Amino acid sequence: xxxxxxxxxxxxxxxxxxxxxxxxxxxxxxxxxxxxxxxxxxxxxxxxxxxxxxxxxxxxxxxxxxxxxxxxxxxxxxxxxxxxxxxxxxxxxxxxxxxxxxxxxxxxxxxx
Amino acid sequence: xxxxxxxxxxxxxxxxxxxxxxxxxxxxxxxxxxxxxxxxxxxxxxxxxxxxxxxxxxxxxxxxxxxxxxxxxxxxxxxxxxxxxxxxxxxxxxxxxxxxxxxxxxxxxxxxx
Numbered sequence: 001x002x003x004x005x006x007x008x009x010x011x012x013x014x015x016x017x018x019x020x021x022x023x024x025x026x027x028x029x030x031x032x033x034x035x036x037x038x039x040x041x042x043x044x045x046x047x048x049x050x051x052x053x054x055x056x057x058x059x060x061x062x063x064x065x066x067x068x069x070x071x072x073x074x075x076x077x078x079x080x081x082x083x084x085x086x087x088x089x090x091x092x093x094x095x096x097x098x099x100x101x102x103x104x105x106x107x108x109x110x111x112x
Numbered sequence: 113x114x115x116x117x118x119x120x121x122x123x124x125x126x127x128x129x130x131x132x133x134x135x136x137x138x139x140x141x142x143x144x145x146x147x148x149x150x151x152x153x154x155x156x157x158x159x160x161x162x163x164x165x166x167x168x169x170x171x172x173x174x175x176x177x178x179x180x181x182x183x184x185x186x187x188x189x190x191x192x193x194x195x196x197x198x199x200x201x202x203x204x205x206x207x208x209x210x211x212x213x214x215x216x217x218x219x220x221x222x223x224x225x
Contacts, residue, residue, distance in 0.1 A: 009152075030210045042116075042202060042216035043155075050211060088154060092210060098162060099145050099170060100214055104154040 006089060006103040014111050019076040021106040023089030024069075030092045032065055032072045033100065037086045046074075046087075051094070081112040114138055118203050118217035125193045125224045133188040133220050135203030141215070142208035144186035146170075146178060148199040149219075155202065161186055163208060193224045 007022045025032070031050045035043040049056045049065045049072070056063045062075040076083055086107050090100040119134045137144065142163045147155040147170075157170030159178040167178050175197060177189045186205075190197060200221050204214040 033213060035214075035216075040219075042218045043204075043214075044216070045213040048211065048213060090214075098143070098210070099157050099160045101157070101171075102147075102155040104152060 006087075006106045008106060009104070010107045010109070012109040012111065013079055015079060015081055017079055019079050019083070019108055019110070021074045021087055021089075021108070023072045023074070023103050025072075025089075025091045025101075025103075026070065027091075028094045029067075030094045032063075033090045033092070034061075034063060034072075034074050035088045035090060035102075037088065037105070039085070043088065076108075079108075079110045081110050084108060084110045116203055116205055116215050116217035118201075118220050120220060121218065122221050123223070125190075125222065127193060127195060127224060129193050130189065130191050131193065131222075132190075133201055133203075133222075134185070135187065135217060136185045137203075137205040137215070138184065139205060139215065140183070141205035142183070143206045143212075144180065145204045145206075145214065146176075146186070146188045147202045147204065148172065149202060150199050158188065158201075190222075193222075195224045198222060198224045 033048045034046045037043045060077045065072045086105045088105045089103045116137045145160040146158040161167045161180040164183045200219045203217045206212045206214045
């Protein structure tokens with residue numbers, strides 16, 4: 001089963017608006033990562049937040065992590081048409097397998 | 113710097129045929145992974161290799177085999193393809209250890225008819 005589940009599954013906004021995507025997971029983690037996938041392409045790493053961190057920024061991206069609720073959010077501010085893509089959260093658990101476990105993703109459409 | 117390179121990019125197989133998906137990375141990473149991506153399912157781990165000489169099953173290993181040929185190369189083999197293996201396959205690599213990001217190839221789109 002998927003470790004991470006994302007909400008919403010799809011999001012359509014206008015250019016300049018903010019986009020917020022949420023991710024929930026099930027087990028204890030070392031870190032949570034967000035990836036972006038343009039249509040027909042591979043995934044590209046955006047940002048990593050460690051389990052002892054609560055918030056992290058990178059450019060127009062803001063990620064929060066609440067380990068008590070096992071949830072994270074990705075905020076993209078002042079969105080651009082070029083931000084149109086699918087966004088995935090991925091978790092690295094703190095036991096056993098070191099490979100990332102991915103959520104089902106949020107498809108973001110930014111209308112120009 | 114090519115990163116992670118997968119071949120082929122597209123493939124159509126008949127049920128029962130076999131094939132090997134190739135993956136190579138030039139970042140000197142110890143860990144390599146194979147994922148499959150199906151619509152609405154996100155990415156699911158098939159096999160991974162934490163370091164050269166080791167391989168381990170992931171979430172959906174049935175019907176697949178892997179070979180970590182050397183530090184650079186990690187191949188995925190379908191011995192007898194089934195329509196349920198129609199998917200997009202991604203290879204990825206990362207540094208060994210915790211808190212490392214994964215680098216992905218461009219994917220192989222496989223259709224089994």
